[in-house]
Amino acid sequence: VFFTGEVDVVWKFGSPEVHSKWVTTSDSDHNEGFSKCELSVSPTGNALFSGSLNTQVPRDGRIKKAGYCNMRSMRARKSFKRDSFLDWSVYTHLVLRVRGDGRSYMINLATCGAFDILWNDMFNYILFTRGGPYWQVAKVITTLNSEVLRAGKGDEVSMEQRWNKRVGETGDPQENPPTSGIVWHNSHVGNVVVMIGWIPGGKDTKVDEDGVGRTLWWLRRPKASGAGGCRRGGDPLVAGTISGAIPFSKFFLASKGRIQDKQSPIPLSKVTNVGISVGDKVNGPFNLEIDYIGVEFDPSHTEEFAYEMYRTPRYIAGT
Amino acid sequence: MELALQQALINHVSSNSAQFIMILVFVNGLPCHSLIYIVVSHNFIKPSCRPSSSHSENDKKTEQAVVIRDIFQDAEDKDKNTYLAMIQIFVQRDVHRRGHVEFIYSAMKHMEEFHVHKDLEAYKSLIDILPKGKFIPTNIFQAEFMHYPKQQQCIIDVLEMMEDNGKLYFNGVMPDREMETMLLNIFGNKGHPLRKYWRMMYWMPKFKNLSPWPLPNPVPNDSLELAKLGIQRITSVDLQTTVVTYQTADLEDSLEDTWIVSGQSPKQKELLGSHQRNMPVYIEGPFRLWLRNLSINYFIMRADPKPRPRSAYDPDDVTSLKIPFFSEPKERKEVAAVRSVHEQDEGTILAVCATGTSSRDSLLSWVRLQEGDGNPALSEVPVLFKLRSPAGDVVPENSDKTDSTSDDKPNS
Numbered sequence: 222v223f224f225t226g227e228v229d230v231v232w233k234f235g236s237p238e239v240h241s242k243w244v245t246t247s248d249s250d251h252n253e254g255f256s257k258c259e260l261s262v263s264p265t266g267n268a269l270f271s272g273s274l275n276t277q278v279p280r281d282g283r284i285k286k287a288g289y290c291n292m293r294s295m296r297a298r299k300s301f302k303r304d305s306f307l308d309w310s311v312y313t314h315l316v317l318r319v320r321g322d323g324r325s326y327m328i329n330l331a332t333c334g335a336f337d338i339l340w341n342d343m344f345n346y347i348l349f350t351r352g353g354p355y356w357q358v359a360k361v362i363t364t365l366n367s368e369v370l371r372a373g374k375g376d377e378v379s380m381e382q383r384w385n386k387r388v389g390e391t392g393d394p395q396e397n398p399p400t401s402g403i404v405w406h407n408s409h410v411g412n413v414v415v416m417i418g419w420i421p422g423g424k425d426t427k428v429d430e431d432g433v434g435r436t437l438w439w440l441r442r443p444k445a446s447g448a449g450g451c452r453r454g455g456d457p458l459v460a461g462t463i464s465g466a467i468p469f470s471k472f473f474l475a476s477k478g479r480i481q482d483k484q485s486p487i488p489l490s491k492v493t494n495v496g497i498s499v500g501d502k503v504n505g506p507f508n509l510e511i512d513y514i515g516v517e518f519d520p521s522h523t524e525e526f527a528y529e530m531y532r533t534p535r536y537i538a539g540t
Numbered sequence: 541m542e543l544a545l546q547q548a549l550i551n552h553v554s555s556n557s558a559q560f561i562m563i564l565v566f567v568n569g570l571p572c573h574s575l576i577y578i579v580v581s582h583n584f585i586k587p588s589c590r591p592s593s594s595h596s597e598n599d600k601k602t603e604q605a606v607v608i609r610d611i612f613q614d615a616e617d618k619d620k621n622t623y624l625a626m627i628q629i630f631v632q633r634d635v636h637r638r639g640h641v642e643f644i645y646s647a648m649k650h651m652e653e654f655h656v657h658k659d660l661e662a663y664k665s666l667i668d669i670l671p672k673g674k675f676i677p678t679n680i681f682q683a684e685f686m687h688y689p690k691q692q693q694c695i696i697d698v699l700e701m702m703e704d705n706g707k708l709y710f711n712g713v714m715p716d717r718e719m720e721t722m723l724l725n726i727f728g729n730k731g732h733p734l735r736k737y738w739r740m741m742y743w744m745p746k747f748k749n750l751s752p753w754p755l756p757n758p759v760p761n762d763s764l765e766l767a768k769l770g771i772q773r774i775t776s777v778d779l780q781t782t783v784v785t786y787q788t789a790d791l792e793d794s795l796e797d798t799w800i801v802s803g804q805s806p807k808q809k810e811l812l813g814s815h816q817r818n819m820p821v822y823i824e825g826p827f828r829l830w831l832r833n834l835s836i837n838y839f840i841m842r843a844d845p846k847p848r849p850r851s852a853y854d855p856d857d858v859t860s861l862k863i864p865f866f867s868e869p870k871e872r873k874e875v876a877a878v879r880s881v882h883e884q885d886e887g888t889i890l891a892v893c894a895t896g897t898s899s900r901d902s903l904l905s906w907v908r909l910q911e912g913d914g915n916p917a918l919s920e921v922p923v924l925f926k927l928r929s930p931a932g933d934v935v936p937e938n939s940d941k942t943d944s945t946s947d948d949k950p951n952s
Contacts, residue, residue, distance in 0.1 A: 265886045322828055323829045323830035325751070347750060355884070356884060480739070503830065505830070506828065537730075
């Protein structure tokens with residue numbers, strides 16, 4: 222039975238056995254560039270994928286762009302060195318606990334097929350890192366925390382509410398501040414905060430050119446009520462930490478770096494390798510500290526695939 | 541006989557030219573076969589721009605690389621208006637616009653010099669060079685076989701450059717409907733550039749606003765603004781963090797005059813307040829944070845980690861097994877305060893900062909300013925500086941290297 226919030230850790234980094242299952246490559250290994258990378262053990266006992274990216278193109282006339290590094294897991298195996306798959310068909314989310322440096326990395330789930338054109342099939346998504354000393358995408362805590370954020374009197378807290386006003390959608394900012402909800406973008410870690418009794422102050426609404434609206438609410442803490450009860454009135458209640466897990470439905474199909482026209486959800490029973498790469502065209506060193514990579518089942522996640530599956534014209538798409 | 545003939549021909553023909561010589565061979569008065577010799581100079585074209593009088597010198601001396609001079613290189617002030625003006629000159633110079641494909645390729649090569657590689661108007665004016673209507677296929681065979689393949693490939697490369705100057709994180713140049721109509725008028729519905737445009741318009745908007753920590757594009761070049769963005773990003777973990785900018789000049793005994801951007805939340809203030817006075821607090825750094833293509837150095841104030849509260853109950857202990865049906869219901873009385881996001885296994889983060897000079901003196905000023913700003917504990921707690929040698933500037937490797945092995949050490 223799979224519970225929501227339980228992360229089945231597939232690779233817990235830090236030990237040499239797990240590190241021996243991962244291989245790092247960069248463009249300099251193929252004489253296509255000058256970047257360097259390595260996967261080592263950090264002083265805190267986690268994996269450290271570090272190196273430096275160099276976008277200088279080697280002068281051999283055939284290469285136009287350079288600068289990539291990646292780390293990839295070795296293919297799952299059965300007995301007697303038979304190739305096998307990572308069967309993740311039960312799960313819905315991929316969870317990584319990482320501490321990055323602000324760069325964005327690409328997560329690749331290779332589903333190497335049987336035929337040669339399918340050998341390079343990879344499902345990708347972007348891993349945005351916050352940077353800084355705080356771990357991101359932490360483990361899920363499902364029990365209700367009565368963590369009371371103590372704030373002085375008269376303190377203000379701001380909550381941001383995003384709404385879409387793209388073509389075809391009628392989204393409008395709400396008149397009242399949200400009393401609860403995810404205060405940060407919901408594809409990565411965020412706190413579900415329940416604001417009880419906070420007094421709404423000002424608000425500021427902005428719509429940017431893509432139609433994504435943003436309303437920032439300022440909420441002021443009321444005077445301490447002093448009434449009985451286990452919780453002081455007016456304190457926000459952190460109801461749980463959402464795992465910043467990335468749902469598998471968001472991974473898009475690419476082959477050899479080109480996004481394919483005909484998309485489909487990832488075949489989770491046929492995952493062969495997992496990889497993380499850097500290729501964001503920014504010259505300079507990079508550091509990504511990884512604690513673990515795991516998978517999770519979340520029954521409330523009902524999305525099958527994030528990209529539209531409408532029928533495309535016959536000889537235009539996919540040629 | 542043939543060899544002698546060949547030799548005579550080669551000596552006769554001048555170098556640096558190709559000539560057609562037709563030789564009729566008569567055998568017994570009747571022409572039996574004719575030999576057509578295409579005599580090409582065995583010197584071929586010398587890789588040199590010098591006139592042929594100094595040919596022999598160049599043969600023995602260095603081989604110079606070919607330097608192709610085009611009008612983009614000769615421009616004095618390289619900005620957007622000059623670039624667009626040059627494209628206009630090309631368009632108006634010749635009705636037939638001969639060599640437009642080569643012109644577009646050379647224009648693409650110089651886009652970065654003119655700082656127009658992120659400018660939609662520049663890309664549109666490049667595509668505008670092509671004539672409208674002429675390249676649209678009129679029957680099935682033309683449509684199937686990539687009508688005018690050289691031009692189609694050229695425009696595909698232009699669109700690829702647009703997409704690349706924006707992949708993954710650089711939020712590239714997004715095309716618009718006007719470009720679609722242009723491509724439609726040039727190559728028609730079945731053309732590959734239009735297909736590529738459709739793909740770009742499908743995928744690029746999906747990736748544009750994905751980041752949970754949005755940054756302006758381009759990021760401000762000013763280090764103070766960058767530092768503010770960076771510290772806000774790092775401390776976005778805790779909603780209640782306040783990011784404050786101090787000036788070291790406000791302190792009397794500071795050696796430098798720089799700014800300090802510091803982020804601390806009330807929870808961290810409380811943690812510092814309850815920190816044991818005889819345990820040290822470490823200032824560590826500098827660490828690097830990337831904001832699009834620029835980086836800042838930041839420092840953290842860290843205390844030793846508090847161990848996670850673990851209950852004394854050992855589920856594997858079999859000395860006293862209790863059967864739930866017969867025994868009294870157990871009252872669980874183990875309660876511990878939940879750890880905040882700042883208390884981690886590696887240490888408790890008490891504050892984060894970035895300074896203008898990233899020097900020890902500025903960090904000392906930071907500690908003093910924090911002390912005055914609601915952290916009186918800092919006057920009693922020993923503060924240890926654990927600074928690494930500062931992370932150097934990001935310097936690109938030499939661009940005039942010719943061999944493919946790199947000798948430079950990575951920037952630490």
